[in-house]
Amino acid sequence: MSSKRAIQIPARWACAAVVVISTLTGCGSHGGHETPVKAPTAQPKSASRPIHDPPASFATRHSVPLPDDAIAGRLTVSGTLNSPLPVALYKTTAFIATARHMQVMDTVTGTVTALIIPDNTPVESADAWASTNHAAAPLLTTSQGTPSVLAPFVVTQTGTGTQASHTVVEVTATNADTGQVMWRLTLQPPQWDTGSDLRATAIGSAHGIAVIRISTGDDDYAAAYGIDLNRPRQAWMVDKFQASAVTDQTVAGAVLEDEVSVDQRPAGFDLTTGKRLWQGSNGTWVGADPAGPHLLRIHGKDYDSGHSYDRLVDPLTGRTLHTLPADLGDSDCTYDDRSVLVCSGMGSESRVAYGVDTSSGKVLWQLPDKQADRIAPKITTAWHGRVYGETDHGAIALDARTGKDVPSPGAAPLLVNESTGIVLDSGLVAYPTSS
Template sequence: MRRTLVIVTCLAAVTAAGCGGTDGKPEPVPSAAGSAAPAAPATPEAKTADPPTAFDAGAAVTLPAGALSSNVAGNVTSTFLTLRDRTGYLVGPTAMNAVDVLTGKEIWTVPVEREPGDPNNQRGPFVNTTGPRPPAVTDRLAAAAVPVVMPEKGTTPAFIALSVVAADPEKGVKAWQADIKVSEDQYADAGNAVTQVVAITDKAVIARYSRQDEEHVTVALDPASGKTLWERKDYDAGSVHGDILVGTDYNVAENSSMTQATAVDLATGQQKWVGAGRSSGLTDIPADPALVVLTRTDYGSGDSSLLFLDSATGAEKLKLDGEKSFGSLPYGDCFYDQQSVLVCQSDGVLTGYDAKTAGKLWSLPDQAANRVAPGLTVVWHGALYGVTQGGQPIVLDAKTGKDLSVDNVGAAPVLVSKYAGITYDKQRNAPVAYPVEK
């Protein structure tokens, strides 16, 4: 089966205080004795650190079950939550929600007004890495994508659609919902589909629908109204680089079993360049806008590699070979710290790269220094989070690879903000948020 390209806050409320009564007369002044009701005690401010180097393991907050999924070992296999400051934005088959991760309380919910296309995706006993990807969130908009079933109408049969729901990220007021037909087969279903809002920009909201080798659809929507700007079939959106969108293209003239990276204009969908040809699988890694970073499987040999392409032209700037194999092993896992560093773990080797230039920064293991590579869970704002070979949480400096915090780290999160780290707690059998300790 092909691997498709995927590309991975406490919002302050502003209130205005009135200066006078509604009839234009001044408001009465309280007496010196203070007849007004006493103000409620202020909630203590949460600890913050950017990046955090330790979490309070004794103050874990249980989050909704739909935030993460894990295997029997407690390892996170899928995330359905985007963390911004202390707000978690979740997507499920029937709604998009926001929750305060430091209290576990729901802030708002926005329903998807259609019948879910894959309602039981994460309910089975086995690991399933398909399903909706976490919402995309900006200061102006939060948006998520799920498959839905559009009902039959007269002699027109029912069909599967990609439903994109958008809302105000602070108040949860629904902005719009767009339903885009993704299958011409009236008997098709959305089982094991991957749906995602890849990016939100001032020009377009980019969303994708992918189901095994059957359907691949990318759509660009107007951010204000949800109106379709353009649609491209046999194409999975991956990452946005300024005014360019790069994705996996399944429409390859040389061989229908091949894939390639194709860049299109974000606003119009017009093709700009083609790269990473003769591939059998591509996975997009978010990184600095200057570079397109892909893990690639070669169509002929099955060997994997890590590619760095110029985002403006598609020209190859660096290629790193992965583990040789007779099959199609992926290169490994790569994480962008959202600032300047890309960290990849492949074949037991952990390496840091400059996210803008692809220059190598450091690598572990380092036999000369008697240092081994930890297991990587996430990288954020210059810090690398993971576990030692003995299973203890650890934090490294993502720019140098040096130990940053080794004692009483508290957790090895898969999602991080300046307020909390989130992972799966096997003892609680639930996703949890650990407040920042320092």
């Protein structure tokens, strides 16, 4: 746990200070191969950027490409994303995860300042045919009072003597400001009777506890682990639990009722102890998502009636507080970190978008609006009262509480903070905020 292994990359090794996707073979991660690196050196000081909270526009003429690892195997034929990015954004630094390592990239200069690799050998192959990045996004959190980034790796722990080798999960905690590894922790997966590959995902954190989910690639088996971020140590483990949301004092998800994960129950467990707080009725396609600091979104299909449901519930009790309208189901939702849950998806007739007040559960606005002759955008993210997205007319922005159009930001970020937007634009690029 006290290991400090992190490879620091000097600025001169960052392809003239800009990581260009087409030249990553000698300067980054490309085609699944490890990145050539020099010996550890001090990390270069990151350039600063103006702060805009929330950003109203982006300087699209000043793009910095991100390594193609971030979108490997995640694009459809039409060039849209089919799964979330394995990227976390902290100030002007992007943390880009793969199954084999995590790159720490300064989005101002394009410099890859550190490469975080596990102590043990990653299970996933690094050959040129392994073109899909199965890693989930690293988790931004606080450990031992320090802004940190958690990244779990599925690795082979080599045995010694008569001790057999085992597949384990190695969790790394990296200082978000310096790129130095703070600690490592090994988690032992349950002995499931399966030959499927394992995946490890950092779900969320609160009150000094982070949750890591270990599951098979087909999601038939899953377990959740609570990690005490301040000691650090494993605090608890719950088997047959597909954790997917952390909010308030609760980790929520689906309890797997059988060996093929068809029958499921929504459930919530105490974040500190791992003890079950509540459990819902049997169903299928059960999911849980955070919907604000004190709210959960629970959705699925009831086993007995066959009816779909989409509810906002109390994380501590599972009690339904609000039921979302049926025509707004099957949406992807993002909490704007202020007061609104912003959702979009395909309705019964066309794309829909809407905003929900996380205090009252009231639908604040909804698109399309035929009376106002307004269509629904595809929403890419929402942050601090601003909604970002796109239509056939280009990038758009909305006021999160009213749904009214505000001036176009010039780009539709997938990830955003006060200084940087990460955008899919003929590859994944970082734009500085400009107002």
